[in-house]
Amino acid sequence: MQDERARETPGCAIAVMAKASIPGRTKTRLIPPLTPVQAADLNTAFLRDVADNLLAAATLANISAWMAYAPAGSRDFFTGNLPAGIGLIETAEPNFGACLFRSASSLLAAGHEAVCLLNSDSPTLPTGYLVAAATALAAPGDRVVLGPATDGGYYLIGIKQPHRRLFQDVEWSTERVLRQTLARADELALPVVLLPSWYDVDDEAALRQLIGELVDGRPFRAVGSKPTPAGFTRRLLLRLLETPDLASSSDQAARSSLVA
Template identity: 55%
Template sequence: MRERGATLPEKCCAVAIMAKASVAGTVKTRLVPPLTPEEAAELNTCCLRDVAENIVDAAKQAPIQGFAAYSPLGSESFFDDVLPVGFKLLPPREPTIGRSLFHAARDLFAARYSSVCLVNADSPTLPTQFLVETVLRLREPGDRVVLGPAADGGYYLIGLKQFHRRLFEEIDWSTERVFRQTLARAGEIGVTVAPLPEWYDVDDEATLAVLAREIGPCRSRASPYLNGYRAPSTAAFLEKLATGNGGIERLFGRADPPAFPPPPPRED
């Protein structure tokens, strides 16, 4: 494992991407079609690169150690070629997202990191400041959970000061109920939730179109997501896709992307 320098775990936040190696036919399958399995795998790689580089940028403003909680077993060499120098790998993820989040959080706290942030690999344009704000909120006195709501009802990020098993129990994973149910679990155990602004995951045809309007060849000022991370690898992929056979039509599908409401104002 490549490491940049020795940072004491108790002095920084472990920020882990929930990552899956890019094997055609196993990643971003809801994007096939309009993408081919190979294109979907390439997009997955681009998203991973951008999310990791975003974490590196955030680490310039807050004490962060980057990780990838990865799968499948045996794909370590793939991540050696994708992740920046200094990132570490967690042991292979569990087969379900809920168990993966549970074990990643537990293992990172066991390694004595002062706080833990788990972020998805599907939001390549997530604003860097959201990551920085998460870490800073987790450094404030008192227990809390930082939660980033996704436009589809899930969450793109969860930040923890302590390991709370209950936050990962009785959740209908991969449904529009995840964020709401996680709020309810936090309420049950009396932990304050610090919400971040809404952002979106790129995991189907509609959200691919949203991404294309944000950073693709047909950028639109009408997009509610205009201040995100520049995501250079993903932007380059969209540019290449647009020049191919049926490119623009494949980016936007059969209709314009859904009109997501603007993200809510940030709270002080």
């Protein structure tokens, strides 16, 4: 997995905004009901499933698969946990908007015709949504593609030109992210293509939704495409649900609500 691989492949690069799994620093909004180690393990499972999803999309459209990773110096974690065929670029910036812009502009400068930035928190996202994003960006003319998240953010943003303004004056990690990004696109007079909405797994309620989908057979709505199976995540969830505690003995109420 080489950073230089972008120079070899045109078309659409889809890069996951990925963090290395570090207990106590990864998926902290899921601690509790998870322990720091369990939360880090869940992050790793998500990354593996999202990587497989990207590679599946790459067989259906002119897509190359990437991870834009942090923190600096964590490359070995990704080379040790991801399948072949995933490119790696480091993206260490002082804020999330700057990380997004650096990742997109770097891949565009390397020769890709379009770039999508994808979150790492939606392991069951339908592969068809990724293909739809790449297809929309392959059409003539500038535009932005957005995949709305149910929490008011977005799970994907796709661009054809390095529009820094799309990532400025956005209150990241709030329910205003999508609305503010749409306002930035309006300022730039950019046409917007909206994908179907999906959910991020970044809090306990969303984790319950994921368990319902992967373990209990309660699918999240999927418009025009079925969710990906997310096998790494499903197997980990089944193991976690068999443990005496998901966190500590003082978190029994949280665990009960998680598996309800």
